[in-house]
Amino acid sequence: MTAATDAAKSDLRRYLQEARDALLWKLDGLPEYDVRRPLTPTGTNLLGLVKHAAGVELGYLGDTFGRPSGEPMPWLADGAEPNGDMWATAEESREDVTGLYRRAWAHADATIEALPLDTTGRVPWWPDGRDELTLHHAVVRVIADTHRHAGHADILRELMDGAAGESPTGTSLPSDDPAWWKAYRDRLERVAREAGRKA
Template sequence: MTTHEMYTAGEKETLHASLNRHRDVVLWKLQGLDDEQLRRPMTPSGTNLLGLVKHLASVEYGWFVEAFGEEAEPLWFDPYTEDLTIGPGETTRQIADFYGRARAAADRVIAGRPLETLGRPSWRDTTVSLRWVLVHMIEETARHAGHMDIVRELIDGATGDHPRVTDTA
């Protein structure tokens, strides 16, 4: 969907396009960095770019897939204690591919259900609508994309939410 189309799209399409915009920012923040830079802890708590992507993949599976009764892929880590950390055996490709699969699984749930569809996350004693989950995941993804912007700036000075287009004329 183009930006212009998003301005007049329906509610579900607008929410999904907003989520996709922030998802794309997350992936863009990884571009041009080597493995060491992607894993480098940049805060006292250990925040790093690759750990944030792993976390976002985990929550996409949880909120969209598991909460709406679909089967998520088995996780090789504890999503409550290890989703923000990168183990020595985890590769950049593994984490990026994991995020891609989580995103695709979430997109199938979004496409196949109306916004009013109710789901129930296993870790909460509450019922949620797909609409609420979409809004929540826009917030979650945008929040962490902001973290990634700061971490990326600390690594190499790059900032922003999209590549800069330079005038070559």
């Protein structure tokens, strides 16, 4: 491998790991009910986002490149309930789902390490004739998907208990003062009402 390839893979893994860590962090300190609680009309919930992200990694960075993980994913079986990867059953513990996700990381990271970025794979669930992509494309796709769901998780967690930001040590928020946030939110509400009256 060239130094440029090593650097590219290092960058991709770093951004992917940051998204993974952010997604899992959103579960910290919450009771079992809260990690499973549907908080949107479409049922979005924290543990379901983690379960979905595990399946995405195992699919795009495993099966697509002829590297099946051997992990059972019953939500993909013929006749499986629609959207089964977006929530955890009562029988699936938090540890089951987060353990699956961590094993998915290891499997995906091994694929990234083992193959050149220009390796072509076939996505089994894409239509014939449009089912090829490179490893580089697959990793970027997984990074984008994981960051998107980490953002969903951030909003869900903030709605539950006010915890927000990208990590426990670096929230990238301008303040941690609840009074500042209340004044800020109140100001935005006033601006929104004013703009609404003008429309």
